[in-house]
Structure formats: C-alpha cells, structure tokens
Amino acid sequence: MKKSGKSAPKLTCKNHGPAIALVIPARWGSTRFPGKCLHMIAGKPLVQHVWERSLLAKNISRVLIATDDKRIADTSLQFGAEVVMTSPTHPSGTDRIAEVATRLRGITHFINVQGDEPMINPLLIGMLAKAMIQDPEIGMITAATPFEDPREVDDPNCVKVIAGKNGNALYFSRGRIPFQRDAHDQESAMTPLLHLGIYGYSRDILKKLVKLPPSPLELCEKLEQLRALEHGIPIRLVRTSHRGVGVDTPADALLVERMILGINDRKKNR
Numbered sequence: 001m002k003k004s005g006k007s008a009p010k011l012t013c014k015n016h017g018p019a020i021a022l023v024i025p026a027r028w029g030s031t032r033f034p035g036k037c038l039h040m041i042a043g044k045p046l047v048q049h050v051w052e053r054s055l056l057a058k059n060i061s062r063v064l065i066a067t068d069d070k071r072i073a074d075t076s077l078q079f080g081a082e083v084v085m086t087s088p089t090h091p092s093g094t095d096r097i098a099e100v101a102t103r104l105r106g107i108t109h110f111i112n113v114q115g116d117e118p119m120i121n122p123l124l125i126g127m128l129a130k131a132m133i134q135d136p137e138i139g140m141i142t143a144a145t146p147f148e149d150p151r152e153v154d155d156p157n158c159v160k161v162i163a164g165k166n167g168n169a170l171y172f173s174r175g176r177i178p179f180q181r182d183a184h185d186q187e188s189a190m191t192p193l194l195h196l197g198i199y200g201y202s203r204d205i206l207k208k209l210v211k212l213p214p215s216p217l218e219l220c221e222k223l224e225q226l227r228a229l230e231h232g233i234p235i236r237l238v239r240t241s242h243r244g245v246g247v248d249t250p251a252d253a254l255l256v257e258r259m260i261l262g263i264n265d266r267k268k269n270r
Contacts, residue, residue, distance in 0.1 A: 021111070023064050023113070024050055025096045025097060025115055028069040033253075046253065050113060051063060053119075053121070054122070057129065064083065067084075068096075087099060111129060111201075121242035127143070128141050129200070138236045139202045141237075142200070142237060144239060144240070147191070153192065154176060159172055162177055171226075194243070
C-alpha cells in the first residue's frame with residue numbers, strides 16, 4: 001500500500017458502527033478508451049475528479065484508489081490520494097477491491113465507485129453508507145434511478161432493474177423487464193429503474209462473492225451482479241435521483257468537461 005506524497009485530507013468516521021472504506025478501482029486498459037483514467041478533463045485527470053467527489057461523501061472512513069498500473073498510481077499519489085497496488089490478473093473491480101480488503105484492518109464495509117464516474121454524487125455515496133450503517137443485515141447494496149429518456153429502456157447498455165416490496169433487487173437485465181403482457185393497459189404498466197454502477201458490500205459478502213464461480217445468468221447477460229442473486233445473496237436497492245455521467249468514450253469526456261466548466265462558471269458568477 002502506498003501513501004500519498006502530499007498531505008491527504010484526514011478522513012474520519014463519526015459513527016460508532018461499521019467502518020466504511022470507499023475504493024476506486026482504476027485500470028489502464030479500456031477497449032473503447034485506453035488510459036481514460038488519466039485523460040485530462042477540465043485540467044485534472046479523470047480519476048482525480050472521482051476521488052475528489054468521493055472525499056465529500058459522509059460516513060466514509062477512508063478513500064483509496066486501487067490499480068495495477070504504475071502510471072495511474074504515480075499520478076494519483078501526486079494529487080494526494082492513498083493508493084493500493086493490486087494484482088494485474090483481476091477480472092473485475094470487485095476482485096480488485098477484495099484484494100484491498102485483505103490489507104485493511106478495522107474496515108467492515110466497502111463501497112465500490114468506478115474510476116470512470118467523474119460526476120458521481122457524494123450524496124448518493126452517503127446514502128449507501130448510511131443504509132449499511134443503519135441496517136447491519138445488508139450484505140450488498142446498489143442504487144437505481146428512474147429513466148429520463150424512454151428510449152434508454154431498449155438500450156442494452158442501460159441496465160434495467162426491478163425491485164421487490166422488501167426493497168431488494170429481483171433481477172437485472174440488459175433487456176426490457178418486466179414483459180408487459182397486456183401492453184395496452186398503461187395504468188398497470190410497470191417501469192424498470194436504471195441501474196447505477198455503484199456497490200456496497202460487507203466484508204463477509206465481498207469475500208464470499210469473489211470465491212463464487214460465474215453463474216449462467218451472469219454469463220448470459222454479462223452482468224456480474226447476477227452472480228450474487230443467483231447464489232442467493234440479497235442486493236438492497238437504493239432509489240435516487242442522483243444520476244451521474246460515466247465516461248466510456250472521448251465524446252463522453254468532452255461532455256463531462258463542458259458540464260464541469262459550466263458548474264465552475266456558475267460558482268464564479270454567484
């Protein structure tokens with residue numbers, strides 16, 4: 001584990017319950033946008049925006065960047081982050097966080113914030129952390145939001161989720177769910193939610209999850225979270241209006257830069 005070369009902000013957890021570490025998995029490889037974690041957006045590397053916004057979240061004990069790439073590690077240390085170097089063989093961010101968990105003592109829960117989410121809302125992170133603090137029975141948690149554009153429901157890149165009355169996710173899919181048998185009956189039509197790629201885990205569930213083999217549904221949909229459901233691990237679903245903007249392509253990065261610069265301009269004009 002590498003400490004920051006600068007004086008990183010001190011992180012304290014004021015509650016006396018679970019101690020929560022927020023981990024940002026960051027990798028160099030990307031099919032559509034190699035090296036995107038270090039792509040400059042409004043004068044800062046993408047991953048720095050994620051880190052800075054994560055620091056603003058409440059109920060978080062530590063914020064770390066987990067990577068197997070020296071370029072990402074060196075840059076992250078320069079802007080003040082705590083960095084954990086991990087194995088280059090991890091198939092997913094969840095596996096990378098599980099390795100981090102083996103090195104952190106006193107941490108009971110972990111939140112996974114993807115390294116390409118520069119507009120992640122600290123309030124959303126805080127909502128997940130608060131839920132895990134208030135309900136120790138939660139082993140895994142994620143978030144979802146209403147669709148803003150009806151066309152997204154048919155987009156396989158927009159993952160849909162439906163929840164049960166107990167607040168847990170019933171199923172995630174790239175397809176439209178549930179199937180509306182009586183399509184003409186709009187009053188009883190059920191609309192899925194848009195899944196947001198943020199997760200929280202208890203230490204025990206995280207350890208269990210990465211030891212499970214990929215499940216048939218997971219392989220079919222190419223959705224890692226289905227492994228948990230298929231093996232009987234409940235996933236609590238937090239509903240929110242805090243929808244971020246992920247960066248998958250250079251065009252996405254340009255959009256985010258315009259948004260950040262627009263926010264900064266509005267702050268200056270207050």
